[in-house]
Amino acid sequence: MRYTLEDIARKAGVHLSTASRAMRNDKLISAETSSKVRELAKKLGYRPNAMARSLANQKAMAIEIVVSTIPSFANPMLVQNLVGVYEIAELNDYDIFIGTSEGTVQDWSTVLRAFQERKADGCLVFIGSDDFVNDPPDKLFSKLLPVVFVNNMVRHQNTGSVNFDNFQGGYLATKRLIELGHKRIAFIGPGKERLTRERIRGYHRALKEAGVKTSQELYVERQYDMTGENGATAMKQLLQRIDFTAVFCSGDWMALGAMEVAKSQGLSIPGDISFIGFDDIHLAAHVTPSISTVKQDGEKAGRIAAKILVDLMKGNAVPDGNLDITIPVELIERESIGPAPR
Amino acid sequence: MRYTLEDIARKAGVHLSTASRAMRNDKLISAETSSKVRELAKKLGYRPNAMARSLANQKAMAIEIVVSTIPSFANPMLVQNLVGVYEIAELNDYDIFIGTSEGTVQDWSTVLRAFQERKADGCLVFIGSDDFVNDPPDKLFSKLLPVVFVNNMVRHQNTGSVNFDNFQGGYLATKRLIELGHKRIAFIGPGKERLTRERIRGYHRALKEAGVKTSQELYVERQYDMTGENGATAMKQLLQRIDFTAVFCSGDWMALGAMEVAKSQGLSIPGDISFIGFDDIHLAAHVTPSISTVKQDGEKAGRIAAKILVDLMKGNAVPDGNLDITIPVELIERESIGPAPR
DNA sequence: GGCACTTATGCAAGGGTTTGCATGGATTGG
DNA sequence: CCAATCCATGCAAACCCTTGCATAAGTGCC
Numbered sequence: 253m254r255y256t257l258e259d260i261a262r263k264a265g266v267h268l269s270t271a272s273r274a275m276r277n278d279k280l281i282s283a284e285t286s287s288k289v290r291e292l293a294k295k296l297g298y299r300p301n302a303m304a305r306s307l308a309n310q311k312a313m314a315i316e317i318v319v320s321t322i323p324s325f326a327n328p329m330l331v332q333n334l335v336g337v338y339e340i341a342e343l344n345d346y347d348i349f350i351g352t353s354e355g356t357v358q359d360w361s362t363v364l365r366a367f368q369e370r371k372a373d374g375c376l377v378f379i380g381s382d383d384f385v386n387d388p389p390d391k392l393f394s395k396l397l398p399v400v401f402v403n404n405m406v407r408h409q410n411t412g413s414v415n416f417d418n419f420q421g422g423y424l425a426t427k428r429l430i431e432l433g434h435k436r437i438a439f440i441g442p443g444k445e446r447l448t449r450e451r452i453r454g455y456h457r458a459l460k461e462a463g464v465k466t467s468q469e470l471y472v473e474r475q476y477d478m479t480g481e482n483g484a485t486a487m488k489q490l491l492q493r494i495d496f497t498a499v500f501c502s503g504d505w506m507a508l509g510a511m512e513v514a515k516s517q518g519l520s521i522p523g524d525i526s527f528i529g530f531d532d533i534h535l536a537a538h539v540t541p542s543i544s545t546v547k548q549d550g551e552k553a554g555r556i557a558a559k560i561l562v563d564l565m566k567g568n569a570v571p572d573g574n575l576d577i578t579i580p581v582e583l584i585e586r587e588s589i590g591p592a593p594r
Numbered sequence: 595m596r597y598t599l600e601d602i603a604r605k606a607g608v609h610l611s612t613a614s615r616a617m618r619n620d621k622l623i624s625a626e627t628s629s630k631v632r633e634l635a636k637k638l639g640y641r642p643n644a645m646a647r648s649l650a651n652q653k654a655m656a657i658e659i660v661v662s663t664i665p666s667f668a669n670p671m672l673v674q675n676l677v678g679v680y681e682i683a684e685l686n687d688y689d690i691f692i693g694t695s696e697g698t699v700q701d702w703s704t705v706l707r708a709f710q711e712r713k714a715d716g717c718l719v720f721i722g723s724d725d726f727v728n729d730p731p732d733k734l735f736s737k738l739l740p741v742v743f744v745n746n747m748v749r750h751q752n753t754g755s756v757n758f759d760n761f762q763g764g765y766l767a768t769k770r771l772i773e774l775g776h777k778r779i780a781f782i783g784p785g786k787e788r789l790t791r792e793r794i795r796g797y798h799r800a801l802k803e804a805g806v807k808t809s810q811e812l813y814v815e816r817q818y819d820m821t822g823e824n825g826a827t828a829m830k831q832l833l834q835r836i837d838f839t840a841v842f843c844s845g846d847w848m849a850l851g852a853m854e855v856a857k858s859q860g861l862s863i864p865g866d867i868s869f870i871g872f873d874d875i876h877l878a879a880h881v882t883p884s885i886s887t888v889k890q891d892g893e894k895a896g897r898i899a900a901k902i903l904v905d906l907m908k909g910n911a912v913p914d915g916n917l918d919i920t921i922p923v924e925l926i927e928r929e930s931i932g933p934a935p936r
Numbered sequence: 937g938g939c940a941c942t943t944a945t946g947c948a949a950g951g952g953t954t955t956g957c958a959t960g961g962a963t964t965g966g
Numbered sequence: 967c968c969a970a971t972c973c974a975t976g977c978a979a980a981c982c983c984t985t986g987c988a989t990a991a992g993t994g995c996c
Contacts, residue, residue, distance in 0.1 A: 254710070256982060267946050272984060282944060299710035303654065304982030306645040307951050314691070322677045326876070331667045338664045338694070347713060349656070349691035352680070368596070368641035371689065480880050512880055534668070538822055538854055539881060598952060609976045614954060624974060646952030649981045 255298045263296075264289045275300065306370075314347040315561060316372035318363055320379050321352050328533040329550045330378055333402060336554025337376060344562050346373075353379060367397040374398035374565040376557055380445040398564035400557045403447050405576065412560040412575040414553050418447045421546035421581040422454025425500050425528045428544075428583060430462045433592035434498040434526060438470040440486040440510060441502025448502045451530065455500060470496060483509030491517065497525060497592045504529035504536045507543050511588065522590030532584055541587035548581050597640040605638075606631045617642070648712075656689040657903060658714035660705055662721050663694050670875040671892045672720055675744060678896025679718060686904050688715075695721060709739040716740035716907040718899055722787040740906035742899045745789050747918065754902040754917040756895050760789045763888040763923040764796025767842050767870045770886075770925060772804045775934035776840040776868060780812045782828040782852060783844025790844045793872065797842060812838060825851030833859065839867060839934045846871035846878045849885050853930065864932030874926055883929035890923050 261271035266285060274281045274289035281289075292298075306312050317337070324330055341348050349372065351362040366372040380403040400412040407413075429437050439455055441448040452471075459466050470490075483506030490496065491513070501507035507529030514525055521527060521541050529536060532547035556577050563570045603613035608627060616623045616631035623631075634640075648654050659679070666672055683690050691714065693704040708714040722745040742754040749755075771779050781797055783790040794813075801808050812832075825848030832838065833855070843849035849871030856867055863869060863883050871878060874889035898919050905912045 258982080268983085269947075269985075270945055273945095276984095280944070285944080297710070299707065301649075301982055302711040302713045303645050303648040304951095305984080307643075307649055307953090307981090308983045308985085310951070312645065322680045323673065325667050325673045325676060326670055328668055331665065334667060335664045338692070347691050349689050350680070365641070368639070369644040371644045480876070508880060512882070515882065534822070535877065538850060540854070540857065600952080610953090611955075611977075612975055614952095615975090618954095622974070627974080643952050646981090647954080649951090649983090650953040650955085652981070 255293075255296050257298075257300065260289065260293050260296065260298050264292050310370075312371055312373050313345055314349055314372045315341055315558070315565075316349055316351045316363070316366040316375045318351045318353060318375050318377045318379065320381070322350075324378065328535075329531050329548065332550025333378065333554035333557070336551035336556075337558040338554075339551075340555050340558035340562060346562070346565075351375075363397070363399065374400070374561045376561055377401045377404065380404050380447050382444055382446055398561055400561040400564070402553060402557050403445075405446065407576070410564055412557070412564065412570070412577075414557040414560070414577045414579065415447070415450075416548045416553065416579050417581050418450035419454040419457070421530060421548075421583075422451035422500070423458045424454070424581070424583045425530070425544075425546055426455045426458035427462070428585070429498045429500065429526060429528065429589065430458060430464060432498075432526065432589060433594075435464055435592070436467075436470065436494075436496040437464075437498045437500060438490050438494075438496045439500050439502070440471075440483060440490070440506055442482070443471075445502075451500075451502050467494075470494065480505045480509030480512070482506060484513045486510065487513040498589070499525060499527050501527065501529050504531045504533045504543055504545055507545070507588070508535070508539060511539075511541075511543070521588055524593060526589040526592070528589055536584075537586065544586045544589045545584050546581050547584045549579065553579055597635075597638050599640070599642065602631065602635050602638065602640050606634050652712075654713055654715050655687055656691055656714045657683055657900070657907075658691055658693045658705070658708040658717045660693045660695060660717050660719045660721065662723070664692075666720065670877075671873050671890065674892025675720065675896035675899070678893035678898075679900040680896075681893075682897050682900035682904060688904070688907075693717075705739070705741065716742070716903045718903055719743045719746065722746050722789050724786055724788055740903055742903040742906070744895060744899050745787075747788065749918070752906055754899070754906065754912070754919075756899040756902070756919045756921065757789070757792075758890045758895065758921050759923050760792035761796040761799075763872060763890075763925075764793035764842070765800045766796070766923070766925045767872070767886075767888055768797045768800035769804070770927070771840045771842065771868060771870065771931065772800060772806060774840075774868065774931060775936075777806055777934065778809075778812065778836075778838040779806075779840045779842060780832050780836075780838045781842050781844070782813075782825060782832070782848055784824070785813075787844075793842075793844050809836075812836065822847045822851030822854070824848060826855045828852065829855040840931070841867060841869050843869065843871050846873045846875045846885055846887055849887070849930070850877070850881060853881075853883075853885070863930055866935060868931040868934070870931055878926075879928065886928045886931045887926050888923050889926045891921065895921055 257271055258268050261268045264271060266289060270281060270285065271289050274286040275293060277286060338348060351366060353362055363375050366375060374397065377399060398410045400414065402414050405413040405415060426437060439452060441451065443449060456466060483501060487510035499510060501510055507527050511521055511527050514521060519525055527543060529543045529545040532545045536543040536545050560570065560575060599613050600610050603610045606613060608631065612623060612627065613631050616628040617635060619628060661672070680690060693708060695704055705717050708717060716739065719741060740752045742756065744756050747755040747757060768779060781794060783793065785791060798808060825843060829852035841852055843852055849869050853863055853869050856863060861867055869885060871885045871887040874887045878885040878887050902912065902917065
């Protein structure tokens with residue numbers, strides 16, 4: 253048997269509205285009545301109907317997590333983010349549900365739908381590609397649905413963003429390679445992602461500072477995800493057309509794929525080529541050789557993003573400076589890098 | 595501006611209820627009126643309020659995904675499952691949200707809550723541990739909330755399950771090792787998980803069929819997850835106390851961790867020790883040496899589980915035989931196994 | 937002891953849909 | 967031409983909760 257508030261009220265001998273207030277510990281209700289109602293509710297296992305409550309409150313008490321496609325969850329960084337998000341969501345009584353942009357990168361329909369159907373009070377967007385944000389429909393923002401972007405940025409009303417300091421990451425990694433004597437440093441990554449472009453900026457800055465000439469041939473931009481396969485393909489192209497002594501990969505998976513190719517061609521790591529990745533996925537420390545990388549605190553990013561979103565959803569005033577956050581990164585040195593071969 | 599059905603009705607010059615039916619293409623409404631209403635709704639961007647609709651229908655049109663903790667998503671098999679689940683959910687207009695059992699394995703509170711608060715019409719449980727199912731509260735099932743278990747099994751009313759043929763997997767893997775001449779084959783896995791226990795059964799069966807004596811010392815059961823760390827720890831214990839030529843690991847991550855330990859101790863794979871894993875995670879093919887493993891079609895499991903759940907939620911009759919499904923597995927041979935050293 | 941307050945509770949509208957039943961007009965058949 | 971039918975639409979209750987306002991009972995004051 254599932255009880256309704258009315259059942260509880262009747263059995264407790266009070267009015268429906270009194271029971272409602274009692275359940276939420278409203279100070280209007282006497283401590284005596286209040287506890288009587290609450291105990292009865294507890295005994296009967298009563299729980300308020302979330303839909304009715306949402307309807308009355310005009311709050312869904314839910315956050316939509318937007319990813320491009322479900323396999324995105326295979327990205328360990330996203331999982332880390334999620335841990336942080338969940339922590340904050342739970343603390344604030346928000347449920348979390350999943351939406352996809354259905355592959356069509358430019359597709360805002362999920363976000364819009366969540367809002368229009370009032371299934372969520374806000375969205376957390378984990379899509380890094382530019383396409384997604386270049387031309388957000390006015391419809392969306394004019395309606396003031398709170399949205400927080402992770403690894404992306406859209407400045408608008410009711411919008412926040414959380415990004416790692418990708419520029420700094422690219423800079424630190426490249427600088428370290430230069431310190432080790434490398435001059436010809438290749439880059440592999442998906443150029444359509446905002447975060448990769450930032451890393452490239454850091455890469456260029458470090459090269460420029462050191463007076464190392466950059467060459468267009470040293471880039472390989474893959475169109476899409478940072479998968480091992482893409483890393484491997486890019487590596488094969490690089491090996492065919494140019495010589496170099498180090499590779500900076502915009503993602504550990506890509507680094508892993510690229511390293512496999514190098515190994516299979518009999519190259520020694522880091523003897524012949526040094527590799528440096530990005531993300532510090534769990535695996536990076538567990539392969540041979542272990543991968544040097546730029547570490548990002550994914551849980552922290554998730555927590556911050558969720559906090560901003562909660563504030564926006566609750567209508568709390570958030571100082572402009574706290575809406576767009578950049579999180580520092582850290583270089584982790586492991587076996588995959590070494591002095592440049594002479 | 596967000597419109598309500600009443601707005602649409604007024605502008606279309608019809609009654610609220612007529613508009614409601616028109617939106618759903620009810621045959622009661624004339625084609626003319628119907629299309630007039632629908633076009634107007636489309637033009638104004640009207641979308642029904644999901645909460646109000648849920649309240650009226652007594653359907654949340656949502657599925658809750660229950661995992662033990664968020665980091666479970668780091669398990670690639672779960673992600674594969676999710677791909678399948680999402681496909682079916684979307685097809686049937688169900689939303690998906692995430693719940694955890696909050697670490698306390700025995701905690702059914704999330705599942706109960708989803709049901710009591712009517713936020714979900716059914717649950718998909720991705721928790722393999724026995725604790726979780728040993729003593730499910732009657733409350734739960736007496737209320738007939740549809741639940742489908744993946745990698746676990748609870749036979750009850752309104753309940754389904756999807757499991758891989760773990761027995762067969764354990765059997766095939768072990769048999770292959772035996773064919774390669776191995777006699778002392780160790781096992782590593784979390785014994786509290788139903789799926790691992792099945793694999794152990796298969797392992798024993800193969801040994802028994804071949805007349806190979808099994809030894810208690812060859813097991814190492816780790817309490818919890820199939821992480822690389824646990825695999826490594828177990829491997830260290832094994833190496834200290836006994837000699838063997840092959841290890842069957844109940845999970846590729848464990849195999850990877852165990853292999854790292856072996857390599858770090860100067861053992862050659864598969865020269866000195868053969869390794870075989872389970873799951874065929876993406877990574878298995880990309881490490882050196884690549885890992886032989888038992889492959890499971892995760893997406894298929896997800897799809898089947900979701901289909902069963904949808905049927906249960908909709909009240910469709912499901913023949914008893916279609917409620918508990920076992921999916922075949924396949925042995926994938928890679929570099930990590932070879933003939934037993936003599 | 938009447939007045940102004942405070943405190944605890946009840947009343948009823950409102951939130952946006954769905955849906956069984958009633959109604960009114962048009963159509964058919966005898 | 968009227969009764970019987972049918973079709974399209976309107977009416978109102980129901981889903982379950984929240985909340986501003988009204989009411990009733992209890993307190994203190996002069």
